[in-house]
Amino acid sequence: xxxxxxxxxxxxxxxxxxxxxxxxxxxxxxxxxxxxxxxxxxxxxxxxxxxxxxxxxxxxxxxxxxxxxxxxxxxxxxxxxxxxxxxxxxxxxxxxxxxxxxxxxxxxxxxxxxxxxxxxxxxxxxxxxxxxxxxxx
Amino acid sequence: xxxxxxxxxxxxxxxxxxxxxxxxxxxxxxxxxxxxxxxxxxxxxxxxxxxxxxxxxxxxxxxxxxxxxxxxxxxxxxxxxxxxxxxxxxxxxxxxxxxxxxxxxxxxxxxxxxxxxxxx
Numbered sequence: 001x002x003x004x005x006x007x008x009x010x011x012x013x014x015x016x017x018x019x020x021x022x023x024x025x026x027x028x029x030x031x032x033x034x035x036x037x038x039x040x041x042x043x044x045x046x047x048x049x050x051x052x053x054x055x056x057x058x059x060x061x062x063x064x065x066x067x068x069x070x071x072x073x074x075x076x077x078x079x080x081x082x083x084x085x086x087x088x089x090x091x092x093x094x095x096x097x098x099x100x101x102x103x104x105x106x107x108x109x110x111x112x113x114x115x116x117x118x119x120x121x122x123x124x125x126x127x128x129x130x131x132x133x134x135x136x137x
Numbered sequence: 138x139x140x141x142x143x144x145x146x147x148x149x150x151x152x153x154x155x156x157x158x159x160x161x162x163x164x165x166x167x168x169x170x171x172x173x174x175x176x177x178x179x180x181x182x183x184x185x186x187x188x189x190x191x192x193x194x195x196x197x198x199x200x201x202x203x204x205x206x207x208x209x210x211x212x213x214x215x216x217x218x219x220x221x222x223x224x225x226x227x228x229x230x231x232x233x234x235x236x237x238x239x240x241x242x243x244x245x246x247x248x249x250x251x252x253x254x255x256x257x
Binding site: 004006012018019022023025026029030031032033035036037041043045132133134135136137 | 144146177178179218237238239240241242243245246248250251253255
């Protein structure tokens, strides 16, 4: 019986390439991984947005309207609904001049109780240090 | 001997990340390790049968088949990523498996090392 921690590091822009979307869908798939594992074994993802990747966390994305696809915003909210740990790098948010109220920090509108955390990179570093494997997307 | 899990998002043509992943897989298998290769996003292109080798494009079907023949290498494509691109089970190269994303996470659980090649 063990838990393996996977650190998903998202540094890519939303919509330009598929990296951040795939990171989110892979992280969310941790909810069904038990079917392949022994009883009691778990995979626990932590999702970290850094660099340009913090732009994935902007509120009010209109992906369905413009591209006909689900938004990264919806994936982030789904991950919070599933109680995944989501960390957003404060320094990178500040560098881009993004106000905190412009960020997706919760999923209360869909019943989520877990909030995203806007944290200094040092906190992200700690989360990544605690991970068994890192997946840079 | 250990187990290496490699995940890749990059396409067969238009990037050389898969070339690197296959070369690394061969190096690991040659040393007696086991390798799981997960293809997601554009990387699912590698799962297709009927790839023609041109000198100007990456051609990895043969090295993949050679690796599969060792019994210490498995390659699995993301079912949804492939289907979204029009690649279905009947289009897959012999020996290539198809599962949902949780298969990859399960593979990382038992891996000694994970190398994830994200991006496009």
